[in-house]
Amino acid sequence: MIDKFVRSVAEALEGVADGSTVLVGGFGAVGQPNALIEGLIEQGAKDLTVVANNAGTGQVGLARLMLLGRVRKIVCSFPRSAGSVVFEELYKAGRIELEIVPQGTLAERLRAAGAGVPAFFTATAAGTLLAQGKEVRDYNGRPCVLELALPGDVALVEAWRADRWGNLAYRSSGRNFNPIMAMAGKLTVVQTQHVAADPGIDPEIVVTPGIFVDRVVHIPYGDPQG
Amino acid sequence: MIDKFVRSVAEALEGVADGSTVLVGGFGAVGQPNALIEGLIEQGAKDLTVVANNAGTGQVGLARLMLLGRVRKIVCSFPRSAGSVVFEELYKAGRIELEIVPQGTLAERLRAAGAGVPAFFTATAAGTLLAQGKEVRDYNGRPCVLELALPGDVALVEAWRADRWGNLAYRSSGRNFNPIMAMAGKLTVVQTQHVAADPGIDPEIVVTPGIFVDRVVHIPYGDPQG
Amino acid sequence: MSEAMVGFRPLGRQQMAARVARDIPDGWYVNLGIGVPTLVADHIPPDREVVIHSENGLLGMGPAPEAGQIDPWLINAGKQHVTLRPGGSYFHHADSFSMIRGGHLDLCVLGAFEVAANGDIANWAVPNTDGAPAVGGAMDLAVGARRVWVVMEHTTKDGQPRLVERCAYPLTAPGAVTRVYTNLAVIDITQAGFVLREMAPGLDFATLQQRTGAPLHRAP
Amino acid sequence: MSEAMVGFRPLGRQQMAARVARDIPDGWYVNLGIGVPTLVADHIPPDREVVIHSENGLLGMGPAPEAGQIDPWLINAGKQHVTLRPGGSYFHHADSFSMIRGGHLDLCVLGAFEVAANGDIANWAVPNTDGAPAVGGAMDLAVGARRVWVVMEHTTKDGQPRLVERCAYPLTAPGAVTRVYTNLAVIDITQAGFVLREMAPGLDFATLQQRTGAPLHRAP
Numbered sequence: 001m002i003d004k005f006v007r008s009v010a011e012a013l014e015g016v017a018d019g020s021t022v023l024v025g026g027f028g029a030v031g032q033p034n035a036l037i038e039g040l041i042e043q044g045a046k047d048l049t050v051v052a053n054n055a056g057t058g059q060v061g062l063a064r065l066m067l068l069g070r071v072r073k074i075v076c077s078f079p080r081s082a083g084s085v086v087f088e089e090l091y092k093a094g095r096i097e098l099e100i101v102p103q104g105t106l107a108e109r110l111r112a113a114g115a116g117v118p119a120f121f122t123a124t125a126a127g128t129l130l131a132q133g134k135e136v137r138d139y140n141g142r143p144c145v146l147e148l149a150l151p152g153d154v155a156l157v158e159a160w161r162a163d164r165w166g167n168l169a170y171r172s173s174g175r176n177f178n179p180i181m182a183m184a185g186k187l188t189v190v191q192t193q194h195v196a197a198d199p200g201i202d203p204e205i206v207v208t209p210g211i212f213v214d215r216v217v218h219i220p221y222g223d224p225q226g
Numbered sequence: 227m228i229d230k231f232v233r234s235v236a237e238a239l240e241g242v243a244d245g246s247t248v249l250v251g252g253f254g255a256v257g258q259p260n261a262l263i264e265g266l267i268e269q270g271a272k273d274l275t276v277v278a279n280n281a282g283t284g285q286v287g288l289a290r291l292m293l294l295g296r297v298r299k300i301v302c303s304f305p306r307s308a309g310s311v312v313f314e315e316l317y318k319a320g321r322i323e324l325e326i327v328p329q330g331t332l333a334e335r336l337r338a339a340g341a342g343v344p345a346f347f348t349a350t351a352a353g354t355l356l357a358q359g360k361e362v363r364d365y366n367g368r369p370c371v372l373e374l375a376l377p378g379d380v381a382l383v384e385a386w387r388a389d390r391w392g393n394l395a396y397r398s399s400g401r402n403f404n405p406i407m408a409m410a411g412k413l414t415v416v417q418t419q420h421v422a423a424d425p426g427i428d429p430e431i432v433v434t435p436g437i438f439v440d441r442v443v444h445i446p447y448g449d450p451q452g
Numbered sequence: 453m454s455e456a457m458v459g460f461r462p463l464g465r466q467q468m469a470a471r472v473a474r475d476i477p478d479g480w481y482v483n484l485g486i487g488v489p490t491l492v493a494d495h496i497p498p499d500r501e502v503v504i505h506s507e508n509g510l511l512g513m514g515p516a517p518e519a520g521q522i523d524p525w526l527i528n529a530g531k532q533h534v535t536l537r538p539g540g541s542y543f544h545h546a547d548s549f550s551m552i553r554g555g556h557l558d559l560c561v562l563g564a565f566e567v568a569a570n571g572d573i574a575n576w577a578v579p580n581t582d583g584a585p586a587v588g589g590a591m592d593l594a595v596g597a598r599r600v601w602v603v604m605e606h607t608t609k610d611g612q613p614r615l616v617e618r619c620a621y622p623l624t625a626p627g628a629v630t631r632v633y634t635n636l637a638v639i640d641i642t643q644a645g646f647v648l649r650e651m652a653p654g655l656d657f658a659t660l661q662q663r664t665g666a667p668l669h670r671a672p
Numbered sequence: 673m674s675e676a677m678v679g680f681r682p683l684g685r686q687q688m689a690a691r692v693a694r695d696i697p698d699g700w701y702v703n704l705g706i707g708v709p710t711l712v713a714d715h716i717p718p719d720r721e722v723v724i725h726s727e728n729g730l731l732g733m734g735p736a737p738e739a740g741q742i743d744p745w746l747i748n749a750g751k752q753h754v755t756l757r758p759g760g761s762y763f764h765h766a767d768s769f770s771m772i773r774g775g776h777l778d779l780c781v782l783g784a785f786e787v788a789a790n791g792d793i794a795n796w797a798v799p800n801t802d803g804a805p806a807v808g809g810a811m812d813l814a815v816g817a818r819r820v821w822v823v824m825e826h827t828t829k830d831g832q833p834r835l836v837e838r839c840a841y842p843l844t845a846p847g848a849v850t851r852v853y854t855n856l857a858v859i860d861i862t863q864a865g866f867v868l869r870e871m872a873p874g875l876d877f878a879t880l881q882q883r884t885g886a887p888l889h890r891a892p
Binding site for chain 3 (some may be wrong): 027028029030031055077078079080081087088091092098100101102103104105106107108110111122123124125126127128129130170171172173174175176177178179180207223224
């Protein structure tokens with residue numbers, strides 16, 4: 001019988017190795033897998049590459065992971081936000097590497113990794129600083145940049161509801177990067193607010209089919225902060 | 227006020243021009259926009275390129291459109307199926323052009339067209355007859371083929387439910403190519419079995435957001451044949 | 453010397469937003485950038501249904517919720533609490549940016565540091581700073597929407613033109629903008645460059661040209 | 673001369689399907705091709721939950737419905753009426769092939785005309801025919817699934833080997849297959865080529881080698 005639920009965050013994060021690329025869902029405070037990020041801090045993996053839309057705020061969560069010197073590199077679209085003090089300081093000190101990616105290219109690169117597309121062309125960023133060093137080719141009369149898939153060793157995802165097969169549904173803007181990161185992670189770990197009892201989530205309204213999910217932990221976390 | 231419903235199939239297909247590329251949803255008999263295909267036969271556009279998974283069966287629908295000499299070319303993954311007699315005869319007589327595309331590449335090319343990705347690499351078909359003449363490049367140690375987006379001038383889609391904003395939901399395996407063709411069509415025309423009254427389909431379970439849809443006609447068509 | 457003293461009345465932020473809103477037809481799908489563009493939503497005439505897209509996965513974004521009615525799970529790309537209108541929908545980031553990059557938005561309204569006479573837009577990075585760059589969805593929006601309109605102050609705080617011959621700031625996208633709404637004017641960008649459509653009340657062409665960094669053409 | 677007369681018992685179609693099913697562990701995500709592969713689903717031991725994927729947008733495909741219980745909207749990639757098991761889901765074709773091409777399926781079981789000692793598979797086209805080619809999802813499955821197993825007759829109807837040194841039929845994918853189940857044997861494909869794992873009851877190595885178009889190695 002398939003049952004992807006594990007009993008604890010520690011169990012959910014077992015085996016995350018040093019040097020891993022970790023995809024972290026969420027946009028702003030919504031849909032962010034806070035308990036799993038805390039768990040990753042506990043778990044101890046270091047030399048991480050973190051892929052997330054933002055670069056953490058305050059002294060908790062991603063910011064704390066960075067403050068502890070565990071993040072070698074961050075890949076994101078918008079590292080500068082209210083309260084991203086830890087990142088800013090590490091960046092200015094040259095102690096963290098930054099790969100800045102347009103938000104749509106970030107989303108598409110993650111989806112590509114999940115879909116078996118190793119590379120694709122896009123008009124976004126052509127003719128800008130972010131296209132430097134990249135292959136450019138014209139399509140339909142406009143220059144397009146070649147971008148690579150962005151797979152993760154681990155994806156950390158927050159869902160609103162999950163069933164034992166790992167099927168997921170989200171709540172309003174909590175969907176954001178979570179479904180595509182679930183696709184792009186080699187090991188996809190989910191914290192869910194609610195559990196859907198058998199026979200599981202209605203097959204017509206599953207957003208992330210269980211095939212993309214490896215482990216689920218039930219964390220009735222409550223409302224996002226902010 | 228937005229209201230994408232039109233009163234007739236004729237109105238739904240107004241303006242489809244000769245030489246158009248027409249994307250036709252459905253897999254087998256399920257999710258096939260039969261009334262719109264019949265409407266296209268009536269409407270008269272010719273010299274069409276049809277993109278569909280199959281090449282029609284019997285003497286009706288797509289097969290009839292081909293029989294009437296209105297289809298210059300068909301792009302599909304599996305033209306040979308039980309009853310695809312019209313296509314087979316035209317093909318053997320050299321009176322229809324065929325572009326054969328692996329089913330996953332077909333789906334990805336349609337989705338790419340809708341997503342603004344002009345071209346992408348895929349391992350599918352590398353080292354086979356279907357890669358002949360295509361650019362090949364190695365990624366992760368395996369050869370990959372460069373494939374182009376496949377946009378449509380018109381997309382014909384069948385939905386289970388639609389609201390006045392053009393939001394769509396489908397029924398079980400009737401989903402198939404419909405959502406990605408809706409994305410890929412410059413003019414996307416939908417026949418729907420049911421109408422969702424205001425305030426429309428629950429925003430959490432919309433499969434095709436209305437932004438991808440131009441016209442909707444209510445056709446309580448009934449069960450797919452077969 | 454205030455603008456009023458030289459005899460014309462520049463538009464305020466709300467007036468600029470209202471001016472943009474007036475040009476958005478019923479039924480359009482529109483993404484609004486941060487700042488003045490966000491204000492545009494409040495000025496859409498009530499007889500028009502305009503569907504607002506937010507990058508983080510919303511179509512049909514509505515106004516801020518009333519006090520006590522906040523859904524903490526429902527934010528927009530600016531991370532503000534919002535509401536969803538009837539007919540709206542939720543989707544993930546790849547689908548959201550497919551709408552943007554796939555050419556499905558009728559319009560995107562953006563703020564900018566500079567816009568050039570060839571349609572180039574610079575709105576994401578400041579030159580020569582040691583801070584981390586941050587691009588968000590700016591490049592996707594500038595490249596993907598069917599029309600890109602910019603709304604911004606006509607000049608910088610120290611009077612330098614923001615409408616220029618060629619952008620000095622790092623580009624967001626080349627040749628993307630087709631119309632600019634400023635506190636002083638409405639200007640189209642055509643093959644010929646900047647074409648004046650409208651001026652603030654009391655303003656004259658010569659004064660406007662003086663504050664603009666590239667030739668202004670009168671509308672034919 | 674029937675196989676039975678030479679002293680061994682080739683497996684029938686259901687036996688071949690059952691033999692494959694025996695090797696599929698609990699919890700795997702599996703796509704089953706048309707023909708004998710489809711039969712595999714009926715032989716999964718009841719204590720194992722194996723999730724069957726169908727290209728046309730189903731996970732958790734169940735058996736054919738009982739008479740009178742047909743849902744005409746629910747078909748599989750072979751266009752047969754099927755059912756959906758608890759825990760299943762529906763999705764569109766791009767998502768469905770993302771599962772295949774993105775390496776999310778543990779296993780795909782395919783039929784084939786030929787399999788070569790280097791793992792090449794030919795299962796979509798017959799050489800020198802004037803009929804239209806038809807590929808369906810064969811190439812995507814052969815390239816995308818984590819493991820590709822083939823189930824087929826060991827030889828053609830006129831006794832020619834289907835396990836060959838090099839495919840004569842047009843390739844579906846190079847180097848894709850890791851195991852072949854035939855009516856005569858179970859054979860792994862390794863760096864060394866064909867490695868014999870199991871023979872049909874009563875069959876001897878020499879006879880099997882004779883019917884195989886490339887060297888057979890004994891399992892170490």
